[in-house]
Amino acid sequence: MSLLDRLFKNNNQEKHPEEKNEKIDKSVDNNIKEVKKTLNENFDVITRKFSLGGKADTYAAVAYIDGLVDKRIINLNVIRPIMLKEVDEEKFNSVGASKYVSQFMITANDVREVDKFSECINYILNGSTVVFIDGSDRAIMCETRGWKERSIDEPKNEAIAKGPHSGFTETMLTNVTLLRRYIKDPNLHFEPLTIGRSSRTNVIIAFIDGISDNKIVEEVKKRLKVIDIDAIVDSSYIAEFISDAPLSPFATIMTTERPDKAVANLLEGKVAIIVDGTPVVLIVPFLFMEFVQSPDDYYENSIISSGVRVLRILALFIAIFLPGFYIAVVTFNQEMPPTTLALSIMSGRSFIPFSPFAEILILMILIEILREAGIHFPGTIGQTISIVGALVVGQSAVSAGLVSPFVVIIVAATTLASYAVPSYTASYMMRLLPYPVLIISGLLGIYGFAWCVIMLLAHLASLESFGVPYLTPLAPFDLRDNKDSILRLPRWTMLYRPNYIKSENKKRMDIKQKGEGR
Known part of the structure; x- marks a missing residue:
């Protein structure tokens, strides 16, 4: 059974109460009328009636939606053979009209018989062509989808210097094919459902049988099946429904547009969720340390990758805590910095009309406005506006005596640090969290800052992603899994899959291969 067949089988199993499962009429004319009525006489619903194999007393008809199909396939592989091939009357009568036409006349690649009218409508709405035959209460579905598709390009949000440059597209079957190109394993499962x-x-749950954690797979299925909504436009809709902590600023579901990243996670035993119509694939479980991991790390030397990861972790802390720490020190705890530094900060603030809290808050908001404006401008224009705008605003504010030079440095460092983390989702989190830390530190000083750090760590420790503690492998600590956490050790040291994935097949390489390769 093809993937498309299984999708529609699932679609009909989860049918809504208002849908009918009436049988197909034996009259071609009645079926054409019912198709047009069900699809509200829309202009793009095309039907055509013609004689079957030159038989003057038997007619067939096709129904499809213009724009969703490849008309060349319909003309050459469906209509043409049905009209021109001579009918073997004896065989036609013995096997039945629908079976004879599907087996001996239609030359399309994917063909199946359908016995429910609602199934016919589902197939038509998804780009297939349905053939009705006089005297038969069964129709024939022909796979003829042929709408315009975006070519496979490099993901803009996850571009890398080294490694594969292909990305997922909005077409589900293309995305499935991209995964199969990497994993040529019969245990790679794609389970379809409709939401x-x-x-x-159409939604697909992808996992590798024997490697993936069965409990996580079942939990994913359970959460997806309870979603009841009128429409799913993007995978982010699903992420909100199945997330363990939808109100937390920290994502518990990974999103990626990179096939190589999805493949790497599948091979670790995780589960991918592919949604038709979006290039963004969801992967669960997702842990905090994966915010600072990038596909680049696995295409470079482990020493270089480890150094870059440490830099990203430092950038993460700078982006979240630096403004709050500065306000706590300057406003309440001036005795903390060295005397020379304290004097330099105070001298720069001599003629500033605003409090330290007000000046840093105003400048941060202005930078955020520029950043948001840059996102919505096309291409390089947006980047130019963000960078040049920030420079102009900062320089003008200092020249006008509205903010101190030190505040410009703090805000610039915070903004740059937020770009250093490779996760697109993390960048939004890092833009949001500095504000509550800044406000509480501005009210309570260093004690408020310390309280923010403790509460943030407590919140992270309380989170889970599909049953896996969010701070794994740091808390609970796992020495083996830390080979690919803050640091990335050489690939040949990572013999086993992560411990937090309860996999039947734990070992992913043989240590002998390292010795033989030298």
């Missing part, structure tokens, strides 16, 4: 009362969005 959305109106959109009927």
